[in-house]
Amino acid sequence: MTDAMPILLMLCPLVSAVIIFFLREENERLRTTINIGSSLLKLGLVAWTLEGVGRGVIYEYRLEFVLGLYMLLRIDALALLFIALSSFLWLVTTVYAIAYFRGTANLSRFFGFFNLCVFATTGIALSGSLISFFFFYELLTLSTWPLVVHKGDHESLAAGRTYLGYTMVGSAVLLFAIVWMEGTTGPVEFVAPPELDKLSGTAQGAIFALLVAGLAVKTAIVPVHSWLPKAMAAPAPVTALLHAVAVVKAGAFGIVRIIYDVYGIDRMAEHSLGVPLAMAASVTIIYGSLKALQQTDIKRMLAFSTVSQISYIVLGASLPGPFATIGGLVHLVHQGLMKITLFFAAGVLAERRGVHSVSQMAGIGRRMPLTMLAFSVAALGLIGVPPLAGFVSKWYLGIGGLQAGHPWVILVLAASSLLNAAYFLPLIYRAWFTEGPDSLEQYDGKEGPTALILPAVVTAFATLGVGVLAGFAFSPLGWASLIVQREYIP
Amino acid sequence: MSGAGLDSATLFALTGAILIGIGVYGFIVHAHLLRRILAFNVIGSGIFLMFGALGFRGAGNGTDPVPQALIITGIVVALSLTALAVALLVKLAEEEGGATLPEEQPGRGEAE
Amino acid sequence: MTAALLFDAGLCLLVLVVAFSAVAGRGLFGAIAFFIIYGMLIALAWLRLEGVDVALAEAAIGAGLTGMLLIGAWSMLKQLGVSGLPGGPSVPLRIAAGAVSGLVALALAATVLALPDGREGLSPAVAESLGRSGVDNPVTAVLLNFRAYDTLLESVVLLIALIAVWSLTPRAVWGGVPGLAQHARSDGVLSMFGRLLPPLGLVVAIYLVWAGSSQPGGAFQAGTVLAAVWLLVVMAGLYDEPPASSRNLRLALVAGPGVFLAVGAVGAAFGVFMGIPEGFAKPLILSIEFALTVSIAVTLALLVAGRPRRPA
Amino acid sequence: MTAPLPGAFPALELLIVLPLAASLLAILLGGRLAPRIVLLLGPAMLVVTAVLAFQIQTQGPVRVEIGGWEAPLGIALIGDGLAGVFLVLTAIVMTAVGVFAQKPFGSEGAETTESYTFWPLYFAMWAALNAVFCGGDLFNLYVALELLTLTAVAMVAYGSTRAALRYLLFALAGSLAYLMGIVLLYSATGTLDIELLARQDTIEATRMVSGALMTAGLLAKTALFPLHGWLPPAHGSAPAPASALLSSLVIKASFVIIVRIWFDVMPDVAGTVFVQLLSILGAGAVLYGSLLALRQTRLKMIIAYSTVAQLGYLFFIFPLAGGAAAETPWAAGAWSGGMFHALAHGLAKAAMFLAAGLVIEALGHDRIDDIKGIARALPLTMFAFGLAAVSLMGLPPSGGFLAKYLMLTAALADGQIGLALVMLAGGLLAAAYLFRPVNRALAGDYVPEVAVVTYWRQLIPLGLALLSVALGIISEPPYDLLQVGRSKVAVEGIDD
């Protein structure tokens, strides 16, 4: 049973993707059932493995390709954290997407690639060796590109082109680094760190820099982040799942893997590789928030805020010490929940009320109470207002920074929280406490189909729940500390 | 000259080498395709002459039969290629009224 | 002995002069004429090298048919007005080409001279297995038994060359009669010549095939003679070429390679691909040779005639 | 006769006899029935190739002494791993293209030039390819190569006479150089059989000159960088099924002969200078081909220039072969990587040309600026094109990626950073010039009106593209087959 589980987890999205690809456009009902069914099944499997990994069971599967190249799928605690998040959000986004796209063209193609992309994300989480990680990392690019250009109009094609341009170069750099390392140390597995001592100090540093540079593209760290705001041209469900959860998190997850499972904490400290990374992350945090401040279009603002939020994870991972790591890992989940709520809400506003820019938000609270409630909860969470999720991760990151002997981290966190407040609060204020123009009246009274509103509300509750119930063992925080505990005291 | 001294076999082999040189000169110099095809045939017969001459074993016992067989095969293959080249050249002349291959943009003919 | 060497030297010099004027000559038709003479001289050289089979092949196919192909092409190009180029190649190009070709010739000559002498090649091996090959002429033994696979592929090459030439036919004329219309006077010299030679040609061809097993000769040389006879008959206006779509023409084309392949396949079934059992090697080889001769004759004749041009 | 044991079953000989017989039959039957032969021959050949692969895998390299005459006198056919893998590739691509070509070269109505002459050429090309891949005698390879050139030139002539003539001229020059090499080699060593030649280690100078001549000739036929002038117009203007065969199989034939020469016949003669020259030309091909592909306006010209580029990769096996030192066994994969690249490229390129053929059938042209929205009209075809593009770019999970990975590891383990960078750059450039048409095909929101393209014909390129991707996943069997009878030089490296 222990080696069947990874295969089952992988097959869920793959099988549904293949079936949906060959479905006719018309049989809407069949497609929806497959979509929902497979995501529920996967969520169940994740729960099952959650309990298993908790007990210390190791699930592993090895597919031998050819001399020196094999695929290793391994479920460890870190993988499960990412899978749990992605499966839950996949279910929610599927519901949202089905409602959002009701009646539009070539949906078989969309949902086919949608499931393929989830398959790639699962692969990234489960991969037990560096080359398997690269395998799915590339597959993710290929499966997300058709989603970005789904609408086929000029902006989304331009967005697709830049997205490809950045990611292709990034993957070339990543492949070069991986092969350079594996050229001397042989295939690299996460469970047994490779004998990096064969490589000279500078070579190790150079490889680390290249690896991080390759992953930085998807993590949207400053110099290589501009594809993310441009990719907002894609339809809402795409931006929600992919750019708030799958694509961006894959990069961050990769960096975490490299730091903890390839190099290891002590080698990082010995070659002081962590500091430059932390600096880059901090710069991104500040820069992202500043840019978000200047935006008028809601979705671009959210995109820039994603750019800065993801770097929290990188910051957490790059600082030595357990607390920072816990902060980084837990933020991986929290940021996902919060950001997806914001994107859902923004999508509903744009779809139902044609609200795109910040100025149009006036008085929207009265007309779209539930959506705006979810939006506000998530926004406050991002700012770091207790007891929401954002506060928990920022709190741990702060302590971690102190513990690692880098007090300036506190400054960065504080500054970014202030900036978050600076661009979110006026939005919330305008939505709830100002009188909107009467032009909004002619929309029919109802806020929108429940299937469109419900996802945002559910994820908002999750943000609240995760923050409040942080103490539980199976909460993201609990799970993150379990990971760190296994990491530091093997 | 070192090697086999100047017996007739070596003489013919050297003639073959010079023929190849002449043929290559013709193949490069001329733009008119019919002359290049002619040069191609000169080179071919030069190569075969050299092949046969190198297989010549003294006046009495003739040339090594394996090269002879290969040369006969080679001559027939050369004829087939020449026939196709000539047919293509005539068709090119009929289509485009030219018998040379100026190095301009590749053919604009659409497929099918 | 020096007299023979002197003759060879004279012959070689003549060959080189004729070759050079064929390649670098002024007019195109002159070049082709020189090329045909060059072919004859090369055949003479082969006689000096005692390669009689090759001499026959070179004279018949190398000089004869290739010459006819070139003359045919020249006449068609002349009608289209593209038979000559105004300016000759520029001087720097000539010098460069001269240098390159000189270099090539020198390198090859040096390599030839560097070869160790006293090389036996494969003649002892051929002599030793000649007895089991079913024929006495070593060249025919190599062609049709030891390296029969080469000859099979080569006969397919010839056939496919014809199909390739036919593939250039414009769609409107497909299935038509190959070559240009011949208009010779029915009572003229050519038609008399055309009536007189064919029987003799037929006898010579059959003799060549039959003798091929013991003396120089063989399918290819005989096929060429038959093709020449057929071309003469057509040019004399006595018969016209069969349309490309006629059934028995296709049968004749496929006969040679077909029989050859059949023998090979039967051999493969008994474990030795292309294996010719020693028991009845001679009759088998002869039957292959006769079939090949027919096919080669028809293919060569149609190759020289060119693609179908006139509706059937 | 009881079903012969796989051991005794003359698989290799059948692979030569069957297509030749089919070619003769096609000439006999005429344009109306000839296209139907492929429906019988295709499956039969696939079965025979499978049996051969099984024989090679279980009993080691198959050696057939033709006519019962052993090596120096007779001709031998070598059925080792390399031959087996390429024979399988040929069978698959040939069958797919044969079924695809039923329509353009079909026989409904009266017999036309194309419907009659295409099929003998097609089967003869198949026989020639099989003869080259398993040929064991250098002169025999020459005759098979000429048969291949004849059929290839004739198929290009369907599209453009000028391109066919330019191709023929390059091929003529190439075959003369190759013939000259054979003459010198035979005169020096007294044999033309690859296995016997491998045992020769004397007369180094002559063998080097003849090796150089043969390689120069074969490079012209493989269209490696400086000698590639004929390929784009020829593959670009030939009809789609023909260009698919040309790009994926025909140029690989002369490449396999080069591999046989430098890995079996005379590995000790190849100096480092020669090996470096090949790698430089290969790198030039990758960069030059890709840059030119970026500037093309027609879909088939992009694919043709992409062939010029992808060919460069194949020649990286010469500098990279070897590196099998004890402590880095995984770095010895360059030779197999190169062969995998040839296979993946063959399948992907055939899929791409067939897809382009369908686009031409649907729209009447393949100008990239005007194929807006074709992805909606022919979803399956463009999906096949995209999948094939993934394999060409060397992105996981495709066969192309596996090949690139093996070669990259060998390059970095061997310290040849330059080659590694060229390979990566080639992958990126391939992404650039291949996503351009895919982008254009997805653009626009209307569905262009197109001539009807039957559904099952769109499945052919899709099947080939899926195979090319599957090569990266189910890569165990082809890899093991490839190792059978592989020359030890492939693992220890050429430059002595």
Next chain:
Amino acid sequence: MIALDVMTVLLVCTGLVFFVAGTAGLLRFPDFHSRLHALTKADNLGLGFIALGVAFQMTDAWSVAKLALVWMLAGLAAASVAQLVARAALDRLPDESGGEHKG
């Protein structure tokens, strides 16, 4: 045996003389038809003599017969070709021959 060799040398020499005469005719004669005349007549006779000369060297009768066949064929071919070339020349060079001969 010497007599046979002497006969051969003599005959071959006369043959050569005729060839030289033919070639001189080719180079010296003014117009097309006379050159053609010289060539066919002289060369054919020369060939006959040489064939006769060589016949003396032959050992068996078959070879002599083959030589005779060769000479006869060459003569036939030369005659026919001369006719055709002359007739073709008439159409292209009307001024030289004066009268209008229908081909």
